[in-house]
Amino acid sequence: MHRRRDANLTRISKIVAAIDLSECSKSVMEKACVVASAFISDVYLSVIKIANLVGQEGDINMQEIQEEETELSNHNKMLIDNYYSGSSLLISSKILHGDPSFKICEFKSVSADIIIIGDSGKTGLKRIFLGSTSEAISHNAPCSILIVKN
Numbered sequence: 001m002h003r004r005r006d007a008n009l010t011r012i013s014k015i016v017a018a019i020d021l022s023e024c025s026k027s028v029m030e031k032a033c034v035v036a037s038a039f040i041s042d043v044y045l046s047v048i049k050i051a052n053l054v055g056q057e058g059d060i061n062m063q064e065i066q067e068e069e070t071e072l073s074n075h076n077k078m079l080i081d082n083y084y085s086g087s088s089l090l091i092s093s094k095i096l097h098g099d100p101s102f103k104i105c106e107f108k109s110v111s112a113d114i115i116i117i118g119d120s121g122k123t124g125l126k127r128i129f130l131g132s133t134s135e136a137i138s139h140n141a142p143c144s145i146l147i148v149k150n
Contacts, residue, residue, distance in 0.1 A: 012039040016112040018104045018137075020048045021075055024118030024150040026082075031148045032116045033083040042090040044110045045080070047072050048100040069095060101136035115145045 017032035019025035036043045076093050084091050096103040104115060119134045134147045 012041050012113040014110050014112045015041050015043045016046055016104065016107055016110055016115045017043055018046050018048060018100065018115060018117040018133075019076070019079065020100070021072065022118065022150075024148070025075070025079060027148045027150050028116055028118045029079045029083045031146060035114070035116065035146070036089050037087075040089070041113075042092070043084070044107075044112065045076060045091070045093040046104055046107050047076050047093060047095045048103065100133045101140065104133075104137055105140045105142065112143050114143055115141055117145060117147055119147045119149055 012035060015032055015036055017028050019028050032043055035041065072095055073093075076095075080091055080093070094107075096107065104117065115137060117134050117137055119132075134145075138145055138147070
């Protein structure tokens with residue numbers, strides 16, 4: 001017996017794709033493109049930039065910050081051009097500053113149905129000392145997540 005699915009239960013209308021400058025961001029964008037195309041979803045890119053630790057206010061190098069912002073914006077544009085060229089889907093981008101796991105989970109302006117994030121594959125001591133963004137998001141996200149292995 002085949003049951004009819006409720007369309008609201010399987011609808012993914014908003015996707016947050018968490019990317020950074022790593023190679024894994026290409027895999028995240030590829031999966032986000034597949035999911036977005038299947039569900040005709042809007043895609044919101046949250047490009048993560050962790051602010052440099054600053055000892056004093058005078059230690060802030062505004063030129064360095066602007067260069068990093070430009071690098072992130074260029075990387076983001078390249079990913080959008082590669083994966084969404086000619087698409088009629090809504091694609092939006094926002095550069096977030098701070099701890100990636102916190103910022104992605106708190107990206108409430110979108111009310112995402114799913115967050116797609118990469119897994120760096122850190123193991124052992126690196127995972128203990130550096131933490132795992134994907135693991136933290138899996139425990140704290142307000143919606144479903146898809147962890148993409150690189």
